[in-house]
Amino acid sequence: MNPQCSVFIATSLDGFIAEEGDGLGFLESVEREGEDYGYGDFIDTIDAIVMGRATYEVGLGFPEWPYTGKRLIVLTSSPGRTSVHGEEFSSEEPAELVARLGGEGVRRIYVDGGATIRSFLAADLIDDLVVSIIPVVLGRGIPLFGLGLPRLPLELDGVEGYPSGLAQLRYSRQR
Numbered sequence: 087m088n089p090q091c092s093v094f095i096a097t098s099l100d101g102f103i104a105e106e107g108d109g110l111g112f113l114e115s116v117e118r119e120g121e122d123y124g125y126g127d128f129i130d131t132i133d134a135i136v137m138g139r140a141t142y143e144v145g146l147g148f149p150e151w152p153y154t155g156k157r158l159i160v161l162t163s164s165p166g167r168t169s170v171h172g173e174e175f176s177s178e179e180p181a182e183l184v185a186r187l188g189g190e191g192v193r194r195i196y197v198d199g200g201a202t203i204r205s206f207l208a209a210d211l212i213d214d215l216v217v218s219i220i221p222v223v224l225g226r227g228i229p230l231f232g233l234g235l236p237r238l239p240l241e242l243d244g245v246e247g248y249p250s251g252l253a254q255l256r257y258s259r260q261r
Contacts, residue, residue, distance in 0.1 A: 088184050090194045091211045093203055094128050095230060096218040096252075103200050104166030108144050112222050116250040123218055123254060133192040134159060136183065136206075141199030146170065157192075159183065161202055180209045200228045207235050214258040215240070221251035 096113060097103050104110055116123075135153055137145075139162040145152055153169050158173040161183075167175045176183055181200075187195060199205045206212050217230070240257040247253050 087108065088188045089133070089192045090213045091177060091197050091206055092128075092132070092194060092213055093197050093215040093217070094125060095198065095216070096220055097230050098220050098222050098224040098227070100223045101230050102224045103230045104144075104228040105224055106227055108140065108228070110144070112220055112224060115222060116208075116218075116220055116248070116252045118250055120252070121248070121254060123248065124216070128216065129156070129196070131194055132156060132196040133194050134187055135196045135198060136202060137182075137197075138162070138199040138202040139164075141202065142173070156196075159187075161205075167194065180206045180211055184211055196199075199232060203230065204232060204235060205237060207231075210236070210238075214243070214256070214260060217255045217257070219253045219255065221253075228242070 095103055098112055105112060134157040136159045138159055141205075142160045142162075153171065153173075158171070160167075160173055160175050161177070161180075163177055164174050164175075169175070178186065184195065197203055197212065203212070239260040241260050242255070243258050244256040245253065
């Protein structure tokens with residue numbers, strides 16, 4: 087049985103998950119002491135994280151490794167890389183990877199990174215999405231979605247607004 091594949095991500099109002107050059111400074115406008123917008127509860131339900139190489143490299147630049155204690159698989163066309171924090175590297179297609187992880191007992195996967203999310207959406211593997219909208223228009227950057235994705239009917243599971251101006255949308259796939 088395939089594991090549940092979940093997205094938890096923030097975008098600008100115009101749909102960008104990062105500024106040009108992979109910058110995440112726009113997220114600072116909603117940072118509040120003691121407020122993680124549900125990320126802690128979400129990550130506690132995750133057995134494995136799958137992300138692309140670019141997102142992984144951004145994470146390597148953080149002051150603290152944000153994925154400690156979680157199994158991390160990095161999708162890359164060069165799987166022979168050296169692990170820094172115990173992460174695994176894979177060049178598998180999303181469906182192949184999900185099937186393998188399901189066979190290894192993984193129940194829920196956190197899918198992260200623009201290109202990786204789009205590839206999982208294109209393969210019809212995403213089961214639910216939490217999209218936090220940051221109250222800023224960037225005008226350009228790395229998009230969450232793009233042209234060429236198949237039609238994906240979603241069901242709204244909830245909406246929550248926060249004093250910071252962040253609006254969080256929770257969707258699940260209609261199958």
